[in-house]
Amino acid sequence: MYKVHTHIKSPNYGERSLNTSLEFLIMHYTACDLKTSLKVLTDPETAHPVSAHYLVDENGEVYRLVDEQHRAWHAGKSAWRGLTDINSRSIGIEIVNLGQGTEYRPFPSAQMESIAHLSKEIIARHRIPSCHVLGHSDIAPGRKIDPGPLFNWRWLACQGVGIYPDIGQEIKGNSTGIDVGRIQHLLAQYGYDTPLTGILDTGTQAVIQAFLMHFYPESLGREADSEFLRRLEILQSYSENSRGIIHK
Ligand SMILES: [Zn+2]
Incomplete structure (x- = not known):
């Protein structure tokens, strides 16, 4: 199932920095359920407000929380090939998954299908290089571990998303x-x-x-x-x- 909800918006965004180009697609997991994920990603009242352009539920439904032209707040302090301010340079996809620990579980196929579908559209729209489809852990090693080893990068590469x-x-x-x-x-x-x-x-x-x-x-x-x-x-x-x- 591929359904995109657009009725929930996050106020947590800014403008992309000048002199950056949109060239990365970054995958995350939320480490909580859908309801909490939506709350966290749209709450401006916390000490460190966060957001992502998209949230993908376990059933494959997609929530577009921040428009793609804006700078969402998902990458934090991160770097790739010497480039920093990855938030200005990326689209962020948050994925509902309880995260590594006792409740970490495989990403359901409906969810993966939607991630592949959504990613292909984003990659085509912004001409994102395949080697720039990365996990949060790739751009912030030692600080972040999402989306973790159960995220099926190999399968995604077979769908044309990223490389493996x-x-x-x-x-x-x-x-x-x-x-x-x-x-x-x-x-x-x-x-x-x-x-x-x-x-x-x-x-x-x-x-x-x-x-x-x-x-x-x-x-x-x-x-x-x-x-x-x-x-x-x-x-x-x-x-x-x-x-x-x-x-x-
Ligand atoms: Zn993350």
Whole structure:
């Protein structure tokens, strides 16, 4: 089902900064139910008011809370490829999901179908590059963990939304010889705000976790293996025209 409600509006928005272009699509989860999500995203009376352009319920219904030309308040302090003020540069989609913890659960197919449909329209309207379809965790590693490892980025890429590395057969890992400096370099080159210290510090660990949640969720909780590096290398081969699953 794809139904867009436009009767609820959020007052939490501003104007996009000059000298920025709208080039990102950012996915979030709300970590609460629909009713609370709507309240939080439209309440101007809190210490830190927030909003997003869209909210997608578990049943697939979509709420347009902020018009796309405005700057919604969803990204906070974040960065990608050295660009900051991601709020001025993005459309934000909030997704109803109770969030990581005991109640974290898969995103229902009706919800994912609507996210794909909505995203395709947004991407076409603003010509957003596929590699700029990102999670909040990608642009704020160590600070944000949404939409989390149950969000099906692979399926979305198959629908033409974002990119995902396909390595074919899983490589059984051996973690010897993984060079932290090289990993940092590759993560930074792809876009992550990564320390370039040559050592596995907490900042680097947070970026690696963000990468794994998006591009290799099967590996979470396991030891780093060579497939992690391979997926990262495949993403480097991204070109402006790439869409969907990247094979190599
Ligand atoms: Zn978020």
